[in-house]
Amino acid sequence: MKYGQTLRQRSIPAWSAYNIDYDDIKNFIKERTTPGKGKTVAVPGRSDEQAQAFENDLYLIFEEQHLRIDLFVKSKAREIQHRLEDARKRLRHLAKRKPTADQRIPISRLERYGKLENDVLKAGEEIKSLSRFVGAQRTAFRKLLKKYKKWTGSTHLEERVRREVLDDPKSFTQYDLGPMLDDYSSTLHDIRALYETRLQQATTNKSNAQPVASIARSASIAKLQTSIASGSRTDFDTTFATAPLESRGTLASYFVHPENVVELQVLLLQHVRFLSRSASTPTEISSPPTPRTLRSRDSPEQPSNHFLTAADNPDHFIQEQSAVTVDEREHGAGSALQQTKLCARWNVGEDATAVARTGPSKLSTYRLKQKHVGAFFDKSAPFLPRRESAQGTATELSDVRDVLTSNEDVAPLFSMSSNRSRFVGLSNSDNGILLASLDNAVSFEAANKPESKTGFPFALLQVRHEGTADSSLLTTLDGSHLVERVRGFSMEYHAVWHLFKPSTVAAPFWVTTLTKDIRKLPPATLKRTTSRGTPDAAVSPVAMTTGSNGSSVLGTTDGATTAVETSRHPSMGYGDSESTAPPLRAFRKKRRREYPEAAPAQQQARYWSEYDHPEDGSDAGGDAYVIYIDPNEKSSFELFFEKLGRLFSRKPRDPEPEGLPPTPPTPRDDESSSEDEESQLTARRPKSYGAIPSLSATPRPRSLAHSQRELQHLQLPQFAAVSLVASLVILVVAYLLAATGRHKLATTVDAGVVFAIVSSLIFAVVGLAALWRERGVGAVAWGVAGVTLLVDAVGSGGLLAWILA
The missing domain is CATH 3.20.100 (mRNA Triphosphatase Cet1; Chain A)
Structure with missing residues (x-):
């Protein structure tokens, strides 16, 4: 059976997204080494430049795959270390708790023992899964290099990958799980030893304890x-x-x-x-191990x-x-x-x-x-x-x-x-x-x-x-x-x-086994469920014995620690990540990676530039990451000053004739033209409320429109009229303030009058500017605005002269 077909099963199914792209790389090697599929024949006496370029590309692929897997392995190892450190902290806290006055162990504390052991057992299953994952990836690298060596006859790539990638002391293939396994085993043993010690203390202090008959042991x-x-x-x-x-x-x-x-x-x-x-007492819980960094094995031999x-x-x-x-x-x-x-x-x-x-x-x-x-x-x-x-x-x-x-x-x-x-x-x-x-x-x-x-x-x-x-x-x-x-x-x-x-004497029958690969294919992953249809949770390897009132435990158990649930057979694994259902993404077929085509014989050196576009034929055009920046985008400050400038600018005339409908805008690339037409028709459609016809839907007579335009020439725009009126009102208030101000507050009154004069002039200028940006304003409106500005200027000047005198 081909290794690529069983890689997911040999590895951890829940982690299949992090497996090496075995099939894609194998097909890539096969296509470049099969005659008639892009493979060229080298000229005698000259080096095969295309084969060298292919080997370099393949080396970069191996290096990228190794980096991705290495990052996952190291992150998973740190996660397991943190879980074990947290378990030891909880264990030390649990060791400080003393039995009750009647030497009974509360059931809530027994639940803590069982939960703590289950958490450590799950961490152990993670170590087991990590070891299996690393072994599967290591074998996949070895088989791919072997395929390349078999199909090309060259050993240079295999030696280079092993020397620079796989045999690197920091590589995941050289990572030693022994220290982590020691931490796991010591933590698990301390939990079980603490429970048994507590249980023995409770049993020894029983007032009605019965003597246990001695049992004859075999030699x-x-x-x-x-x-x-x-x-x-x-x-x-x-x-x-x-x-x-x-x-x-x-x-x-x-x-x-x-x-x-x-x-x-x-x-x-x-x-x-x-x-x-050795068995630990409640006060002899070993201190937590020093946090370990990822270290490599100095040599494969232990x-x-x-x-x-x-x-x-x-x-x-x-x-x-x-x-x-x-x-x-x-x-x-x-x-x-x-x-x-x-x-x-x-x-x-x-x-x-x-x-x-x-x-x-x-x-x-x-x-x-x-x-x-x-x-x-x-x-x-x-x-x-x-x-x-x-x-x-x-x-x-x-x-x-x-x-x-x-x-x-x-x-x-x-x-x-x-x-x-x-x-x-x-x-x-x-x-x-x-x-x-x-x-x-x-x-x-x-x-x-x-x-x-x-x-x-x-x-x-x-x-x-x-x-x-x-x-x-x-x-x-x-x-x-x-x-x-x-x-x-x-x-x-x-x-x-x-x-x-x-x-x-004939050779022992097991000699033939020594020359075989005894590694077996792991069993297929199945999701075990309980009688209620829910996934079976990880439990401790022993049962919990409760007292008659269900609140404490005083008797002995068959194993090391307690557990809340006992639905599993002892022969089953506890918290086995292989038996739990992997996430849905693990069943998705991995997207096939498109590896680079064979390099031409003569390849010109090219350097990266920030002005390069991925569609201009660059090497990385297919895998480039492009960030689009809108050249017409304006910042918030530019939008603020643009709106402020519109108050003092004249609106441009509409060059289109009044009788023609507006030209619909060109649809954008990310929108369909049908959606744009529908939105434009919806925007032009007049509102209708029941049976009452819309006024805008009824065509107006041309004489009525002409009379309305003539009336518009006689009227001031709303904003301009409000500004001009405000300027006159503020000027009147300034006169009243100057006439009724007290003598002892003359300085304060003068300051208020000056502020009112300035505000009145500003409103007058703003009103005139608003009138200037409107089109179709008649002479009457301009006359009213001019008279208002003149009155405001003369009145302000006179009031200022009065105050200064």
Whole structure:
């Protein structure tokens, strides 16, 4: 199946708008590299300039696509970081709340626990989705570059894109989601630990608490719980590999593609927790992590923190392991991961533990320093206990090392290193336990032969289930597209067979799987609804137990925290963004991008100018962003002064004859001519009210129109008449004010009279100007205006002389 057809499903359907334009770029490459479709034949001895121009255009396309995706990934990562920081703030506030006086937990507080956990689980699903999105885009870039290399035979573009774009430390393809996953896991664990601590306090303080009967634990479960309680990673790894399976035990192994590791860890944290996180008390909530900036991975290899060295007879070991069946390895009572006679394990910052099989079901253990592991496996020199700084007794040392020294055929076989994460089930009890280990960046080499170092192509997930523990994780993993279950897999057997390759024994059946691409197509997105028809909301993985009055909780629950709703099965994902319905825009077909045509052989250099028009044949004519500026547009100040100037200007005469109708204006580009004609007819249509005919609709006799024009010559315009009358009125008021003013207020009265004189003259001038801008004014009107102005001027002059005298 072509990758472009499944890109939307491999990525996140709700984020399909941000996917790379895979099909468009692929078609663009195909059209430019297929003979007969614009592809030219280069002349021998001369460089193919058209091919070089096409390669440059394609590089710019890859760079633009990468920039767009990179911006989305970084913004989404910052969003997730802010959500986790907000969750930690709410957690610290919740930790300060104390139980009530009767040691009961109010139901409102339980709702806060459940809501807070759901919010963090949703943030984890966002991390999972982001990892899947980045992996899909990275694969799309790789496949497109591979297509170009296949169709052109040139590797220059692939090297250039990888060097300058994809391998850039700031690129989204190099972004490490590990720190964000650590913040998510620590926050989720602190929420669950705080709830369990509160619940234990409430249960301990019950006055009517009944004694709990002790339950007999099996030997393997007891050993595993002891190793968990110790907090030592080396003890956990040793017990995980050496404790024999019980009758109801299961050992399941899964291969994980490196691109799916982050998604898988988010899935695991819905059922288990990290071993390295110790239980917190209400006052021991860890401080929020320092806000992280987007940082890149220095190298694709992760640092190793788990190491192992094994010794045995290689021929005997291979013959023995090749005869073990899948059922015996996964479910056989007494079976264990360690099948070699002697194995030493250690982790960074901890001492090593050597375990030897001294009998069919007997194990001997000895602790030693990391720096002494090499000397411990050296058969040519004695190993002195005093060099161990009292890490173990002489008897323990003798029991363990005799397996190596007393058998000549037993020798160190291989050494292995990996980056290991350890998980513990949320609902572990004395009757059942669930453990898991995830090894990433696995590599092994033959003993004392560093040149034989070989890397394991996948990450390895191993899940151990004992007793009545919740087995929903195994069911979820078996149906997940993130892992590939390999039944009966043994890392010890694989390492020894790969390093020694005996000709008498067939290769293990999983060897063919190592050469395949185990990535699977994610399931199609379906919208789950509840019985009421509403989308199913994200809930916590446990149920909430309420008291009889429905106001508080005092009993225990089956899981880590509380939840308000319990409509989901534990095997389902919580808040999975894949199961929620994507927005409608995600189903729209993306607009196909028109990429530039093939460049001509001779292309003249052209520089951008602000006077260039996109329709003049410029290179960017199709994608140019044009801003239209109306040259006739006037500002508000220009409009104000234009209106003010109209008062003192004469209106132009209408050049059209009176008998002809006005010429309709030319319709604008963005309007239709039919709409303009309709609006003009509507504007000229006279108003009619019922049965009363409109006066304007009745043709007036020519004699009546002529008499009206003659009457207009005798009348003053309204604005001019008002101005002239106002000037005379203000002048009369000024005379009255000057005649009746008091002597002691002479200065104030004189000022008022002068203001009135100026105002009267202004009104007279404005009235005369208004008369000047009117057309068709008769001599009588001009005479009245002139007399009024003369009277106003003479009166104002006389009044001013009177005041000054």
